[in-house]
Amino acid sequence: SQTIHQWPATLVQPVGSPLSLECTVEGTSNPNLYWYRQAAGRGLQLLFYSVGIGQISSEVPQNLSASRPQDRQFILSSKKLLLSDSGFYLCARRADYGYTFGSGTRLTVV
Amino acid sequence: GEDVEQSLFLSVREGDSSVINCTYTDSSSTYLYWYKQEPGAGLQLLTYIFSNMDMKQDQRLTVLLNKKDKHLSLRIADTQTGDSAIYFCAVRMDSSYKLIFGSGTRLLVRP
Numbered sequence: 001s002q003t004i005h006q007w008p009a010t011l012v013q014p015v016g017s018p019l020s021l022e023c024t025v026e027g028t029s030n031p032n033l034y035w036y037r038q039a040a041g042r043g044l045q046l047l048f049y050s051v052g053i054g055q056i057s058s059e060v061p062q063n064l065s066a067s068r069p070q071d072r073q074f075i076l077s078s079k080k081l082l083l084s085d086s087g088f089y090l091c092a093r094r095a096d097y098g099y100t101f102g103s104g105t106r107l108t109v110v
Numbered sequence: 111g112e113d114v115e116q117s118l119f120l121s122v123r124e125g126d127s128s129v130i131n132c133t134y135t136d137s138s139s140t141y142l143y144w145y146k147q148e149p150g151a152g153l154q155l156l157t158y159i160f161s162n163m164d165m166k167q168d169q170r171l172t173v174l175l176n177k178k179d180k181h182l183s184l185r186i187a188d189t190q191t192g193d194s195a196i197y198f199c200a201v202r203m204d205s206s207y208k209l210i211f212g213s214g215t216r217l218l219v220r221p
Contacts, residue, residue, distance in 0.1 A: 032207060043213030044153075044198065090152055092209075098143045098200070099209055101152035 002027045004102035006091050012108045019064075019078040021105050023091030026072070032094035033074040035066055038104075039087045050074060081109045112136040116199050116212035123220050128186040130215045132199030137180060141202040143209070144173065144184045148195045156184070156197075186217075194219045 003026045013019060025031055035047040046059045048066035056066050063082050067075045074091060086109045092099040113135045122128045134142070140161050145153040159166045159173045159182070166173045172185040186193055199212040 034208075036211075044211040046208060046210070049208060092153075094207055095155075097141065097158050098145075098155045098202075099153075100155070101145075103152045104150075106150070 002093065002095055002100045004091055004093060004100060006089075006102035006105055008105060009103065010106045010108075012110060013081050015083055015109055016080045019076070019081050019085070019107070021076040021089055021091075021107075023074040023076075023102060024072055025074075025091075025093050027093075029071055031072070033068065034092040034094075034099065035074065035076050036090045036092060037087045038090065044090070048076070083109050085109050112139070112201060112203055112210040114199055114201050114210050114212040116197075116215045118213065119216050119218070121218045121220060122189050124189060124191055126189055128184075128189045128193070128217055128219075130184045130186075130197050130199075130217065132182040132184075132212055134180050134182065134199075134201045134210075136201060136203065136210075137177070138204055139201045140204050142173075142175065142182050143200040143202070144171075144182075145198040145200060145211075146195045147198065147214070153198060189217075189219050191219045191221060193217060 005024045034049045036044045038044050049057050050068045064078050089105045091102040116132045143158045144156045146156050147153050157168050170187045174183045196214040196216050198214045200209045
């Protein structure tokens with residue numbers, strides 16, 4: 001199984017509050033993992049990717065950070081959310097062909 | 111860096127064919143993909159094509175690749191209302207295994 005679990009499915013947070021989104025994956029060990037964000041009506045922006053425990057590559061400077069404390073766990077965090085952090089956050093893993101995606105977390109910052 | 115572009119919107123009548131187009135800039139990409147996103151859901155891999163292929167057919171889906179023009183298209187035959195969704199073109203960066211996505215094309219199928 002290449003299942004990806006993301007939670008929560010929806011989240012409403014006030015500006016300035018912290019954030020923690022979790023992604024866990026099943027299947028083969030040491031997967032390449034990715035965090036994407038989809039702003040309303042827009043495409044997918046790659047935020048972070050990880051090729052192993054403790055290894056994080058950031059694609060764009062921003063208010064967010066990522067961590068990979070375990071082989072199958074990928075966490076997206078923020079210390080203080082901004083309005084512009086609102087969007088649909090998708091976790092993905094590299095598969096034999098392309099990526100497999102989780103069902104996403106819709107974050108609304110108010 | 112790699113840039114992938116798609117038209118934003120396409121409207122077709124049920125039963126007609128749909129053609130969604132995509133252009134990219136990195137000629138070294140080995141794999142190119144089409145994903146489908148239904149409302150409020152994650153992305154589902156529809157099909158993919160290797161860069162050494164010109165065409166790939168999978169039931170109602172036909173992918174055409176023009177490497178010279180860096181143009182990829184997805185044709186959906188006999189389009190159904192259930193095909194209404196956002197379709198993303200994606201290109202794999204071979205050096206890093208990152209997928210770069212286009213902005214997505216919203217397909218609306220009218221009854």
